[in-house]
Amino acid sequence: MKNNKLTIAISGLNNVDSPGPGIPVIRGIRESKLFESRIIGLAYENLEPGPYMHEFVDKTYKVPYPSEGVEQVMERIEYIHELESVDVIIPNFDSEIYAFIRLADRLNRMGIRTFLPTLKQFEERHKSNLPQFGKTHGVKVPQSVAVTSFEEIEDLKRDEKIGFPLMVKGKFYDAYKAQNLEQAFIYFNRISARWGLPVVIQEFIKGTEVNVVALGDGNGQTIGAVPMRKQYITDKGKAWGGITLDEPSMLDFARHLISSTKWRGGIELELIRTPDNELYMIEINPRLPAWVYLAVAAGQNLPEAMVLLATGNDVLPFTDYEIGKMFIRYSFDMICDLSEFEKLSTLGEL
Amino acid sequence: MEKKVFERPVIKKLSAGMPAKFGLQVRHEPVTQIDGVPIKTLMEEYGSPLFVYSEKKIRQTYKEACRAFSSRYPNVLFAWSYKTNYLNAVCNVFHQEGAWAEVVSGFEYQKALVNGVSGDQIIFNGPDKSKEELELAVQNRSLIHIDHFDELYDLIEIGENSNIKPKVAIRVNMDTGIYPAWDRFGFNYENGEAWDALHRIMHADNLELLGLHTHIGTYIMGTEPYKIAASKLAELAIGLSSKFDHQLQYIDIGGGFASKNTLKGVYYPGTDTAPSFEDYADAITSVLIKANFRHNKLPLLILETGRALIDDAGYLAGTVIATKRLANGQRATILDAGVNLLFTSFWYDHDIRPAKPMSDQTEETAFFGPLCMNIDVIRKNMMYPLLKKGDPYVIQRVGAYNNTQWLQFITLRPNVVMIDEKGETHLIRKKETLQTLNKMESVPDHLKI
Amino acid sequence: MKLKKNLAISETGFVFDPSTGDSYTLNTTGLEIIQMLREGKNPEIITRKMTKTYDVDANTFERYYYDFIGMLKQMQLVAPDEE
Ligand SMILES: Cc1ncc(COP(=O)(O)O)c(C=O)c1O
Numbered sequence: 001m002k003n004n005k006l007t008i009a010i011s012g013l014n015n016v017d018s019p020g021p022g023i024p025v026i027r028g029i030r031e032s033k034l035f036e037s038r039i040i041g042l043a044y045e046n047l048e049p050g051p052y053m054h055e056f057v058d059k060t061y062k063v064p065y066p067s068e069g070v071e072q073v074m075e076r077i078e079y080i081h082e083l084e085s086v087d088v089i090i091p092n093f094d095s096e097i098y099a100f101i102r103l104a105d106r107l108n109r110m111g112i113r114t115f116l117p118t119l120k121q122f123e124e125r126h127k128s129n130l131p132q133f134g135k136t137h138g139v140k141v142p143q144s145v146a147v148t149s150f151e152e153i154e155d156l157k158r159d160e161k162i163g164f165p166l167m168v169k170g171k172f173y174d175a176y177k178a179q180n181l182e183q184a185f186i187y188f189n190r191i192s193a194r195w196g197l198p199v200v201i202q203e204f205i206k207g208t209e210v211n212v213v214a215l216g217d218g219n220g221q222t223i224g225a226v227p228m229r230k231q232y233i234t235d236k237g238k239a240w241g242g243i244t245l246d247e248p249s250m251l252d253f254a255r256h257l258i259s260s261t262k263w264r265g266g267i268e269l270e271l272i273r274t275p276d277n278e279l280y281m282i283e284i285n286p287r288l289p290a291w292v293y294l295a296v297a298a299g300q301n302l303p304e305a306m307v308l309l310a311t312g313n314d315v316l317p318f319t320d321y322e323i324g325k326m327f328i329r330y331s332f333d334m335i336c337d338l339s340e341f342e343k344l345s346t347l348g349e350l
Numbered sequence: 351m352e353k354k355v356f357e358r359p360v361i362k363k364l365s366a367g368m369p370a371k372f373g374l375q376v377r378h379e380p381v382t383q384i385d386g387v388p389i390k391t392l393m394e395e396y397g398s399p400l401f402v403y404s405e406k407k408i409r410q411t412y413k414e415a416c417r418a419f420s421s422r423y424p425n426v427l428f429a430w431s432y433k434t435n436y437l438n439a440v441c442n443v444f445h446q447e448g449a450w451a452e453v454v455s456g457f458e459y460q461k462a463l464v465n466g467v468s469g470d471q472i473i474f475n476g477p478d479k480s481k482e483e484l485e486l487a488v489q490n491r492s493l494i495h496i497d498h499f500d501e502l503y504d505l506i507e508i509g510e511n512s513n514i515k516p517k518v519a520i521r522v523n524m525d526t527g528i529y530p531a532w533d534r535f536g537f538n539y540e541n542g543e544a545w546d547a548l549h550r551i552m553h554a555d556n557l558e559l560l561g562l563h564t565h566i567g568t569y570i571m572g573t574e575p576y577k578i579a580a581s582k583l584a585e586l587a588i589g590l591s592s593k594f595d596h597q598l599q600y601i602d603i604g605g606g607f608a609s610k611n612t613l614k615g616v617y618y619p620g621t622d623t624a625p626s627f628e629d630y631a632d633a634i635t636s637v638l639i640k641a642n643f644r645h646n647k648l649p650l651l652i653l654e655t656g657r658a659l660i661d662d663a664g665y666l667a668g669t670v671i672a673t674k675r676l677a678n679g680q681r682a683t684i685l686d687a688g689v690n691l692l693f694t695s696f697w698y699d700h701d702i703r704p705a706k707p708m709s710d711q712t713e714e715t716a717f718f719g720p721l722c723m724n725i726d727v728i729r730k731n732m733m734y735p736l737l738k739k740g741d742p743y744v745i746q747r748v749g750a751y752n753n754t755q756w757l758q759f760i761t762l763r764p765n766v767v768m769i770d771e772k773g774e775t776h777l778i779r780k781k782e783t784l785q786t787l788n789k790m791e792s793v794p795d796h797l798k799i
Numbered sequence: 800m801k802l803k804k805n806l807a808i809s810e811t812g813f814v815f816d817p818s819t820g821d822s823y824t825l826n827t828t829g830l831e832i833i834q835m836l837r838e839g840k841n842p843e844i845i846t847r848k849m850t851k852t853y854d855v856d857a858n859t860f861e862r863y864y865y866d867f868i869g870m871l872k873q874m875q876l877v878a879p880d881e882e
Contacts (some may be wrong), residue, residue, distance in 0.1 A: 015582075047365060064353070065621055066621075066622050067619045067621045068621065069610070069621055070621075070622065070626070071626065095618065095622065096622075098618055098622060099622055146615075148614070148615045185678075189680065189714065191733050192730070193714040193715075193731040193732050193733050194733055196615075196616065196699060196732075197615045197699075197730075199614050288844050333465055338815060338822075340821070342809060342811065342813040342815075342822070343811075345364050345813065345822070345824060346809075346811040346812055346813045347811060353851075353852065353853055353854040354852055355853070355854055355855050356828065356849075356853035356854050356855065356859075356860070357826055357827065357828050358828070358863045358866075358867075359825070359826065359828040359829035359831075359832050359863060359864070360825070360826050360829050360867070360870070361823050361824070361825050361829050361833075361867070361871065361876075362823060362824050362825075363821060363822075363873065363874060364821075364823060365823060366820045388866065475803070517865050578835055697821040707873070717828035770821075
């Protein structure tokens, strides 16, 4: 493996105040002592910071959104591959992950590796499927119902299926706690306008939110897992500081889930620990999260391990991590040249 | 010196956006022209609202579909599903490209004949075929796909009284794992009814059994159901071959491929989820190629693809009538096209685009049509640039089922135009007028005022 | 019709308006027209040059040309006294 140089294409370069995982994943990869890397950034928009962060991204290409058509995405990747000979692609947005799971075979035939969950794994963990997911895999989950109209929320209340407060969640993103029907109405409208239907109504579980980042090898083995608690949460609900925990029950939870689903790839579990110490799973994100660098710093370089798995190497599971390691996020005004913005926006390359 | 190809000059403001969380595009990029013809010009000339078809897009999509199948299978034929869109100009583009006609009523059958399709290139499907219509189809040597036993006996009778053997196939319905299974058309596979019908036909000397047909549903998002359908039909065909030594000429797998429109309430946009023609072709042809047809003689594969061939080529351009605030404070935008013209908005979240550049500012708005009816909702709620009275809009992907299912309800149906491959615009269906409708009515004398 | 004086226009078709901070992209024909406008060429000359290089007749070109100028005006890239 040593002296090997890998070309790795990575998206999610929106390293803004509510960042995508791209740059943190790259930081992990850059620190690998097992391989060198050339990082190809895949950007959707001209102002994503990643393309301008030259110490992390060697070259950036603009790519079309998957919603503009999978074939268009594929064409662009073929073009990039011809120039760069890409070894591994790591998509970091959920909607891309869906597209790339479907493209994985074609990419593989071109010699581009991915390390993604299967379509089944990806689909069964949708928010609206949580109750079934909990049953299948034996984990506690809040009652969740996908609704397509506000009247259904009224019905849920009347039939005492879910009481207030409750969580109103977008199918992709956004979550609000509603104390009563009036608030639920406002949030339902806000979320459906932004993310479309269905909107997911979830039982509110009282407790502390804790998170685990982990990596599954696809055969049921957990390659690494690090539990964390957010210490400070912004008004957007983003972690602005976090600390690794010594919490075997969370690790057990993650290992159990990965073994039961045979999860392949990165994963973030959002859990609530109730006052009587039970863990409820409220969400599964099918990728490494933006705070993954905390795991790297604590001793588990999960992005590196993911690249190794993608390229067919055996990876021994991590057994340890540093407890009490912290991250504090900060923002920083990078100074850029108009000429770089010009290049990215007119040529689509930087 | 050879002159360079001219492209319309454009300048575009660079938006400084960020991808939405989860990598979805948030902007509604304006669509200002169709095949190089400005939408503004189109509406000035033909009015608003206006249906617009791109001939180029139809041909391109058709060729793509053909290539996907014929690169994998030796013998493939498309039959244009009239009910999806039976504007004559649209049908004829498909016929010029080599498609036969697939019709499900006497009316559609006549339409195909008038369009110049030769009788032996018409597939006659559906539960409603009168005796006269069947007789005509037999005379014309059309392929008749039998839907039920009553029709089968009608055909046996026609065959007995005619010197031409009716050319028939049966429609088979089956469980392909999709819900709901369409079991009301044709003969059921699982309970043996299909096999019984085939028996009956084999024992009637005056019917010529040519093929098997199925249509498993519409907007099928996966390829697996097609594999199941293809293998069940192949099994029936092979069964006929071993029991009666009868070789079928074709297998017709029907339509049902998903278009890139987004169904209401699904997770991902249709553009992300719809399998490609390649995916469908791979599923269907690989099953047929692996099936044990006698002497490796593969039957002709017929497809009746509808929406996936035409949806993308149709646009509905129009104008904002007004904007208002609803009692709950939500913004509402009233368009001059509603569910009367856009029947498909009952199941799609249609892609509405501004037809001129807009700022990045957005607000939540509902989109209503012009009808004085509560059901006239195109989109319930979406984040959208700030439209105002008189602003032009375009709804993309409306080519399938709208110009056949549209309603003459409350208001009249508008012009339909087609832009040809050279960029010239042709009126292909004139807008209705009061006279169009009044011509068909008569008022008894005692009711005249 | 004159373009705003301080517009920065690059060979790649990138336009930067320093007075507003907005930037724009042009396609090839758009760029050629903008460059001629900047050189002070009048519509007749522009039409003649474009119809010579491109496979387009004068009438068709004019239609697109004025549409394009309309866009420039809308984007306020035209010198104000010229409107
Ligand atoms: C018999 C038959 N063939 C073809 C079609 C076309 O289907 P689609 O538009 O889903 O491709 C239909 C539509 O319902 C049909 O009933």
